[in-house]
Amino acid sequence: MADPAEQLDAQVRAADLDRWLSSRLVSDGRARADLIALYAFEAELLAIPTRVTQPLLAEMRYTWWAEQMDGVFTGVPRKGHPVLEALSDMATRHGLERGPFDALIEAHIGRVHGEPHDLDAFYVGPMQTAVHVLAGPGHASAVADAGRVWGLSQTGRADEARALRPAANRALKSLPPAAFPGLAHAALAGQDTPEPLKRLRLIWAALRGRI
Numbered sequence: 001m002a003d004p005a006e007q008l009d010a011q012v013r014a015a016d017l018d019r020w021l022s023s024r025l026v027s028d029g030r031a032r033a034d035l036i037a038l039y040a041f042e043a044e045l046l047a048i049p050t051r052v053t054q055p056l057l058a059e060m061r062y063t064w065w066a067e068q069m070d071g072v073f074t075g076v077p078r079k080g081h082p083v084l085e086a087l088s089d090m091a092t093r094h095g096l097e098r099g100p101f102d103a104l105i106e107a108h109i110g111r112v113h114g115e116p117h118d119l120d121a122f123y124v125g126p127m128q129t130a131v132h133v134l135a136g137p138g139h140a141s142a143v144a145d146a147g148r149v150w151g152l153s154q155t156g157r158a159d160e161a162r163a164l165r166p167a168a169n170r171a172l173k174s175l176p177p178a179a180f181p182g183l184a185h186a187a188l189a190g191q192d193t194p195e196p197l198k199r200l201r202l203i204w205a206a207l208r209g210r211i
Contacts, residue, residue: 004082005033008040015043018185021198025181025206026134034094034133035182037086041101042126044083045108058112066105073098094133100125123151130182131175142175146183146211153189161189169210177209186211 013020019039026032048061068084071077077088090096100121107121124147128140145168152161168186187205188198205211 008036012039018188022181022184034090037090040083055112059109062109100129117155119151123147127183131179134182135176135179142171143183146186150186158190
C-alpha cells in the first residue's frame with residue numbers, strides 16, 4: 001500500500017504542477033508535507049466541478065467538505081481519508097484558523113453558481129495559510145499582494161497582475177526566507193514554459209526573494 005504522504009504528493013503534482021514545484025524549495029520534509037496537505041485539500045475542491053455537471057450536486061459535495069472542517073479543527077477528522085487526516089494534524093500543530101478554509105469552500109460554491117472569483121478567498125487566504133505553516137503567524141499582510149498577483153494571472157487579468165507585481169515585491173522584503181516557498185509559484189504567473197525552466201525560475205525567485 002502506498003504511503004499516504006506519497007499519495008498526496010502525487011495528487012498535487014498531477015493537479016497543480018506550479019505549486020508542487022514550489023514545494024520542492026522546502027528542505028524540511030515535514031514542512032513540505034504540510035504544504036502538500038494544504039494543496040491536496042485545494043485540489044480536491046477544484047476537482048469537484050469536473051466530476052459533476054449540476055451546480056446543486058457540486059454544492060452538495062462542497063457542503064460535505066464544509067462539514068468535515070468540524071472534525072479537522074477539533075482533531076477528529078474522518079478516519080481513512082488521507083487529506084482530512086493530514087490537514088487536521090497540520091492545522092493542530094500550527095494553530096491554524098478555520099476561517100480561510102470555510103471562505104475557500106464558500107467561494108467554490110459561489111463559482112459553481114456563476115459568481116465572480118473571490119480573489120481573497122481563492123488565492124490570498126490559501127497563500128497566507130501556506131506562509132503561516134512555513135514561517136509562523138504574523139506575515140499575512142506581507143503576502144496579500146503576492147496572492148492577488150497570482151489570482152489575477154489565474155483569472156485572465158494579466159495586465160492587472162503585472163501592474164501589482166512591484167508593490168507585491170516591496171511587501172515581500174519583510175518576509176523571512178523560510179516563508180518564500182509558500183508563495184514562490186506567483187513567480188510563474190503568466191508563464192507557460194516547460195517544467196525545467198519553471199524550476200530555474202523558481203530557484204532564481206527564491207534567491208532574490210521576489211516574484
